[in-house]
Each structure stands twice: as structure tokens, then as C-alpha cells.
Amino acid sequence: MKKVVVVGGGITGLSTMHYLHRLKIEKSLDVELVLVESNDYLGGKIYSVKEADFIMEVGADSIVARNTGVMPLVEELQLQDELVYNATGISYIYTNNELHAIPADTVFGIPTSVESLNSSTLVSEAGKQEALKDFDLPNENFTKESSVGSFLEHFFGKELVMKQIAPVLSGVYSGNLDKLTIASTLPYLVDYKNKYGSIIKGLDENKSQFQAAANKKFISFRNGLSTLIDRMEEELNESTILKGVHTTKIVKNGTTYEVSLSSDAYIEADYVVLTTPHNVAQAILHNEELDNDFNKLKNSSLISIYLGFDIPDEQLPAEGTGFIVSENSDVKCNACTWTSRKWKHTSKNSHLLVRMFYKSTNPAYEGMKHMSEDELVEVALQDIEKSLKLNGEPQVVEVTKWNDLMPNYHLEHGEAIKSLNEKMDSLFPHVMLAGCSYYGVGIGACIKNGKETAELIAERM
Secondary structure (H helix, E strand, O other): OEEEEEEOOOHHHHHHHHHHHHHHHHOOOOEEEEEEEOOOOOOOOOOEEEEOOEEEEOOOOOEEOOOOOHHHHHHHOOOHHHEEEOOOOEEEEEEOOEEEEOOOOEEOOEEOOHHHHHOOOOOOHHHHHHHHHHHOOOOOOOOOOOEHHHHHHHHHOHHHHHHHHHHHHHHHHOOOHHHEEOOOOOOHHHHHHHHHOOHHHHHHHOHHHHHHHHOOOEEEEOOOOHHHHHHHHHHOOOOEEEEOOOEEEEEEEOOEEEEEEOOOOEEEEOEEEEOOOHHHHHHHHOOHHHHHHHOOOEEEEEEEEEEEEEEEHHHOOOOEEEEEEOOOOOOOOOEEEOHHHHOHHHEOOOEEEEEEEEEOOOOOHHHHOOOOHHHHHHHHHHHHHHHHOOOOOOOEEEEEEEEEEEEEOEOOHHHHHHHHHHHHHHHOOOEEEOOHHHHOOOHHHHHHHHHHHHHHHHHHO
16 A cells, blocks of 8 residues: 655645545545644645634635636535625726726736826826837747736836836735746736737737636635635545645655655654745755755745624625725735625625735835734724724734745746656655745645646656
8 A cells, every 4th residue: 555645634635635535535545634634723824714704714715716627616516595795896006006997908007008098197298108008019030938017117117117016916916027927926927918918908818718717717616715724625535635744854765755744643654745934844844955945935925914894794885895005105014905895605695804914025014013902903093094084993813924934936937847747756756846936826726736746746657
């Protein structure tokens, strides 16, 4: 009998276990499955908190429905009846101390037509005229490995990028656009530019694809995203799941591996999957030949603050679901989601539930990261008063600090992963790296990565 040990019980580790369990049955594999998780609960960054009449997600708040593998997994777990979809509405950018609607017919703030460009209240007439050079300038040097910031600024000019596109893209991808590749953000933009001669034309020609994706784009569950985690754990009742146990070391022992645990026990394994953050995997493997590549991988940090009020959410601007903050604003947050408006299931009585985000790329973050919870809540309340003109004492508060746990895919990321995998195949055959530190930050990407990892192990068996 072969034994597979999966280290890390977040969504990647659970997806790996789920698909290994299915393959074990389908292919009659003689294999024992073991999951080791350092926390006392499974799910990693997916964790739903219920308090008063509110449901709050301390990590990810939704799943992109169109990602490959998401809906098949929901169906395999028979969770279709638990699904809820996001409410659609206007997203705003808060700039110069005012809320401005992101123009309709944009993709990540990028206009899909001249009409959309002209309708923007964020960009001056001179900035709009400069953006039209996208129709005339050919792409002579940019590839998918180029900086997405340099690419967009070259064809649209600085003003449109800085005032309308950068706040949206930086909000999604948690990084400086000049240090993020096109491949790790919006790879189709290069294809559109090369095929149609214009990014705007390319988006317009493929508009139906984006419009379809905008409707029911995100999913969650009636009782929160932890529903997915709980169901996956129930399904694995024939496997061994160890919680509250740290993996301390992996040592190659002939053709197998000795996986040492904090409980002074160890497990003999034929295959090991490390789905932990990259710095944890680096410490577990403890190999100097891997350190140079591991050290190239970067994380950023985030503070998330939920505030629930005894105020009807109808007091918010009509049709809105939240805002992203640009430069030249009087608030400290990077973004604010009007959770009770965007996700009706999160507030039983439609009372106001907002979520504030403070990222380590924010100049204010250094002064906030050592603040107490009460001090952080005071900052958030001041931001709400300035941006939404609302005052009130919160009924519910949930503060979460994600310190150095948000992967940041910079320009050297792809090469570092390629080099790391080549060395792993040589030094630690049958030990695999998986998860958002390497292959995609969304839940959908993690599910896909877990499935592919399971299939690779089954193939090798």
C-alpha cells in the first residue's frame, strides 16, 4: 500500500485530498491518504464567522464561478441547493474625497469603447485624448512576461492608468502594477492588442464574454464559504486528518520520506504534497539548494475589518456594492465592500455590514500593523464617516490580520517556480509544491491545482 501525506488543510490541500479520494475509488488504487493541518480547523484562509445576524468571511469572501473546476466540485459535493450569487451593481472609485462610479462597459477599469472612455468622471479630457493612442500605436516589444503597468501606460497614457485602471487592478492583484507581469494578471490583453491592433477594440470584440461573466460572476453559500470546507471534510471520513499538528521536517529515506510532526511522531510516506505558504515549505524542506528560489517568492500583508451596524443598508448610495480608493484621498483604506448589499445572505435583516481592507502596499499600513483591535476599528470608523457620511456604533466587529500571507506574483515569479520545480524533481522526487504561493491566488485556481496534483500522483502510481 502506498501512502500520500498532504501538508496543509486549506482549499488546495483539501482539493488534492478530494480528488485523490475519488481517484482511489475510480482506479482501485491501494493508497492511504493523510492530511496534516497546523490549525485546529480546516480551510486556511476560508473561514466563516457568524455573529448576531451577520455572516463574515475572514479571508476570501467568494469564488469566481466561471473558473474551471469550480461548479463541477460544487456538484460533486451536492451543494447546488446551498449556492448564493452576488448582487451586481455599480462599483466606485474614491478619489479626491469623492465617490466616482467606474464607467459601465469596462473590464478592470479598462474601457471597452470610446463611449465608455468618454463617460468617465475620473479622467480629464486631455487624459481621454491621450488614451486614444491605443488605436494607433502598434505593439512592438511587449510580451506576456512584460510589466502590466508599463504595457497599459504605454498604450493608454499615465492618467487613465493611474486614476481608473490601477486602483481596480491593484485591488485585485495586491501589488504594484509595474512589478506584476501581464501573464499573472490579464494575459489576453497582449493577444487582443496583437490581433485587433487595439486593446479597446479587442475588449469590444469579446464583450459578450465579459458581460456573461459579470452576471452571477461570484458564488458563496447560504451559511458562508465554510460550507464548502465542512462538506469536503465530511467526505474524507475514511482518510486520516490530523489537526493542530505542525509538520517540522521531511527527510528522504531511500525511496520514501519521513515526515516529522510536532507531536514527536513521524509518518512514512511515498508521496508528499506541501500546500503551505512557501516560507513554511522552505523551512520544512530545509535545503540550501532550494533557498535561492524560495527567497525570490514574495508575500504581502492585509488587515481586514468587518463592521456591522444597526443601520439599514439602503442608506448607502443607490445600486452600489463598494469602492476602491485611489491616491489623493482622505481615507486610509484601500477598498470597502458593502457586504450586506453585495451578499444578501450575510445580513439577515438587511442591516449594514461593511468590510474595510488595508494592504501592506498602503503608506498607512506601517503605522497600523501594530495597532490594537480598538485602534484599528477607530481608523475604520473614521474612514466610513469620511467616505459614506455615516456615523454609528458597530454592533459587530471582526478584525483579521493576514501577515505575509498574500502571494505577490512579481516579474521573477515564473522563473523562480520553474527553477524550483526542476530542483525539487531532482532533490525530492515525489514531493510536490502546490497552492497559491505558486500557481494562482483565487479559490478556483487552488481547486484546479489540487485536482491536477492528485491526477499527477495517480498517474505516477
